Amino acid sequence: MADHTTHFSRRNLLFAGGAVAAGLTAGGLSWALRTGADEQDDAGPVDPSPTAGVFDMRTGAQLLPQTPLFNTTGPQSFAFDDTNGQVYVLQTVEAGIRLGDEEEPVDSGDRKTSGDMCLTRLSSSGKTLGYMYLRGFGHGISCGVEPTGQRTYIWVEGRADTATGYGRTVVRVPFKDGSVLDSSDASVRHFDPVPGSTEVSPALDLPGGRVLVSHEQEGVHRFSVYGMADFLAGRFDAARVLKARVQVKQEEWFQGCALYGDHVYVLTGGPYTDKNGDNPRKSGGNTYVSAIDVRTGKAQGRHHVTVAPDLVYREPEGIAVAMAGGRPALCVGFSVKTQDRRELALYRYTA
Numbered sequence: 001m002a003d004h005t006t007h008f009s010r011r012n013l014l015f016a017g018g019a020v021a022a023g024l025t026a027g028g029l030s031w032a033l034r035t036g037a038d039e040q041d042d043a044g045p046v047d048p049s050p051t052a053g054v055f056d057m058r059t060g061a062q063l064l065p066q067t068p069l070f071n072t073t074g075p076q077s078f079a080f081d082d083t084n085g086q087v088y089v090l091q092t093v094e095a096g097i098r099l100g101d102e103e104e105p106v107d108s109g110d111r112k113t114s115g116d117m118c119l120t121r122l123s124s125s126g127k128t129l130g131y132m133y134l135r136g137f138g139h140g141i142s143c144g145v146e147p148t149g150q151r152t153y154i155w156v157e158g159r160a161d162t163a164t165g166y167g168r169t170v171v172r173v174p175f176k177d178g179s180v181l182d183s184s185d186a187s188v189r190h191f192d193p194v195p196g197s198t199e200v201s202p203a204l205d206l207p208g209g210r211v212l213v214s215h216e217q218e219g220v221h222r223f224s225v226y227g228m229a230d231f232l233a234g235r236f237d238a239a240r241v242l243k244a245r246v247q248v249k250q251e252e253w254f255q256g257c258a259l260y261g262d263h264v265y266v267l268t269g270g271p272y273t274d275k276n277g278d279n280p281r282k283s284g285g286n287t288y289v290s291a292i293d294v295r296t297g298k299a300q301g302r303h304h305v306t307v308a309p310d311l312v313y314r315e316p317e318g319i320a321v322a323m324a325g326g327r328p329a330l331c332v333g334f335s336v337k338t339q340d341r342r343e344l345a346l347y348r349y350t351a
Contacts, residue, residue, distance in 0.1 A: 046288075047301025053263035053291035055330040055349045060307030063322070063329070064346035066336050067126035071097075071118040073108070074335035074342030076140035077256050077318035079155075079204070083147040085324070086129065087122040088154060088175070089333075089344055090140030094118075099133055100180045115139065115160020115167060115183070121175065124324075130177035136160050137183045138167030142214060142256045142318065144204030146172070155202045155211070158183045158190050166199040168192075170213060172232075193224060193236035204228070205259040207323065212259035223257060223264050225294060251278045252286055260321040260328060263300060266290045267332060271315035284309055287316040289332065305332055307347045313337035322348065 050058050064087070069075060071094040078089045093099075093116040095108035106116075115138045121130040138157035146153040152175045157167020160183065169190040173181060181188065194200075197215040204211060211231045213224040226236060248254075252268040259265070269287035273279045279286045284306055291300040308314070311334055318333040329348040336343045 045302070046304050049301060052289050052301055052303045052330070052349075053265060053293075054261055054328070054351045055265075055291075056351070057289070057303045057305075057349055059350045060305070060347050062308070062345070063331055063348040064122075064124075064126050064344065066311075066338070066343040066345050067122065068128075068341060068343050069118070069122075070120040070128060070131040072341035073118070074315070075317045075333055075344040076117070077142045077201075077320075078331075078333050078344070078346070079143050079145040079320050080322045080324075080331075081145045081147050081152055082206075082323045084152070085124045086145075087124070087346075088143065088145050088152075089120045089122065089318075090143050090156065091118050091120070091342075092116065092139070093133065099135065112139070112165045113162055115157075115162070115165045117156070119154065119156075119175070121177070130175070132176055132178065133180045134173075135180060135182045137171070138201065139165050141166075141199070141201040141254070142203045142212075142258070142320075144202055144211070146204060146206065151175075155204055157201045158188065161198060164199070166201075168198055168200055170200060170202045170211075170231075191231065191234070191236075193226065193231070194222075203256075203258050203320070205261075205321075207328075208259070208261065210259060212257060212264065214257050221254075225259065225264075248288070248290075249286065252288065255316045256318045256320075258319045258321050258330070259294075260330070262293055262295055263291045264294055265319055265321075265330060266292070267316050267319035269305070269316040271313050271335070281309070281314075285314055287314075287332070289319065289330070305347075307332075308334065308345065311336050311345060313342075317344070327351065 073091045073094045076090045093111040096105045098105045115136050117134045117140050119132050138160045144155035153172050155172050158169040158171035169192050197217040200215040209228045211226045248268050255267040257266050272281050287305040290302045315335040317335045322329045328351050331348045334345045336345050
């Protein structure tokens, strides 16, 4: 992400190969993490086929041009309210802001480790329509938006680990423009589908009525898939653990996940470096989308995202599915540098 802790940016991700694991009910897709002596330069082949899951990776087109958010920090993730034609974007809180009952402004480092986030509500054209602050929630690797009647609920991580700034639970809270909400507030309900897990973050598949939870447990990073009704009722034992092999290079960071239909979509990559770095502009960037079949656990390709190569900085930040007009589009976000802030740019791939 744009503002990583050291432990996350140094990871090499490996989706472990194998058959469906018997007798496991925690649910999801898992990858093992390897660092140090186990690292490999080979990140596996890029799929020559044109599709990732159901999305055509040849159709990349701009959905939202460079757009400023309420804070000047870079975006971390985003999700769509297709009912109302809006986009919600999470970012860490910028330095020097004093919120509510805070006695003095807080620096950016403390904001990150505390898990303080700003949530910006945008129109489909990128106009800021509102914002709220979420203190102590997490880093915002992924999120979900659930419009319900007159309210819009935001699904985010909660109870941030102050050693890392990443969440340990899933929460569902109503959006309230201009408000400051604390993860410890009595009104915030925490869901703990895999007790003891860390780096927890949710995403939603509203058409399928499902919740996707990314989390780490005992050194293994997993995706867990639940029915939304079961999840809200506190029933977390509906899914099995699936395993699929997709290697990712050392310099690529996990940047978010999405669930749609029969596939989990995973975004990895990092920002452009200078010409002597491992990801210079001339390389075309190291942003990749991987699709994994939730029915079989089989990888459905690793696709190089080549859209918008001239963006400045160009760090992949978030992946989500939009259903505007009833036609699904897989959308990838980028953090873009300007003189005094980071901005969000969105690109879409159609089915």
